[in-house]
Ligand SMILES: NC(=[NH2+])NCCC[C@H](N)C(=O)O
Ligand SMILES: O=C(O)CCC(=O)C(=O)O
């Protein structure tokens with residue numbers, strides 16, 4: 001994996017920047033911060049900026065870890081019980097949120113899904129009791145099967161960022177890719193065709209909806225998004241699993257939510273081949289508090305190993321950002337040029 005290690009003076013620089021921002025902004029969701037973040041990110045330590053730029057431009061590996069940012073476990077307080085209780089202003093993790101968001105801003109622009117976690121930009125990923133056995137980031141007892149994030153969505157992002165706030169049992173994030181794998185050319189050809197129906201993962205379904213605020217227009221847009229998702233759930237659209245460069249093609253799949261019809265055995269066999277190839281090379285990495293992981297969501301899949309949650313405020317806690325390289329690709333689904341929520 002590609003690693004960027006902050007030195008002591010890098011940390012001091014980043015801390016000073018974050019401390020000054022924490023006096024001006026109360027949340028990374030503040031539209032004024034979102035507007036300024038790209039400019040402010042240029043005040044991060046040079047080695048960090050250079051590393052993230054290299055990761056973005058040369059695609060050296062599907063994973064990039066930024067290590068060395070310190071976290072005061074007491075100051076961030078207990079791991080919350082549900083994301084609906086901890087978004088927006090007043091988070092004890094404001095400093096960590098700001099640092100994470102600025103790093104992300106060197107790769108692209110974070111976006112929010114109207115259908116995920118109340119339309120927040122910054123998601124929380126910790127175990128939620130009612131989700132123990134679900135295929136959700138908030139699950140725990142089940143292996144979170146590997147996936148491209150939001151694979152079903154035409155506007156899924158280029159990167160997924162995960163910042164580790166705590167991970168007391170060293171639970172592994174899993175990752176896989178096509179690196180070192182030579183798929184037969186006829187299989188690749190089939191995988192490049194739109195023959196693979198995919199359903200939305202459960203995190204976008206109305207069953208997980210909490211948000212109902214906002215004006216009339218906002219509610220209508222949100223209703224429309226949920227309708228689109230449930231339509232897709234009932235009638236999955238066939239997508240291509242591979243795209244882009246002939247060698248080292250990009251990936252788009254979430255096998256748990258994909259089923260090829262019996263009428264297309266050739267496609268079923270091709271999907272089976274790539275899933276087995278990626279499965280054979282799955283690796284794991286246990287994020288440490290303060291580490292930020294950026295996953296290249298075109299090049300690598302990821303998931304999470306099962307664990308037993310405690311539900312006592314000491315559980316594993318990550319935050320998550322979805323980062324787009326080109327906001328314009330989703331412009332038709334956002335309310336203004338600089339709005340971040342995709343409807
Ligand atoms: N294979 C899967 N489990 N896919 C769904 C991944 C979890 C989803 N991204 C979430 O936010 O909860
Ligand atoms: O918990 C992890 O390490 C990964 C979670 C994940 O894949 C997700 O939330 O989509």
Ligand SMILES: [Fe+2]
Nearest residue numbers: 147149302303
């Ligand atoms: Fe994920």
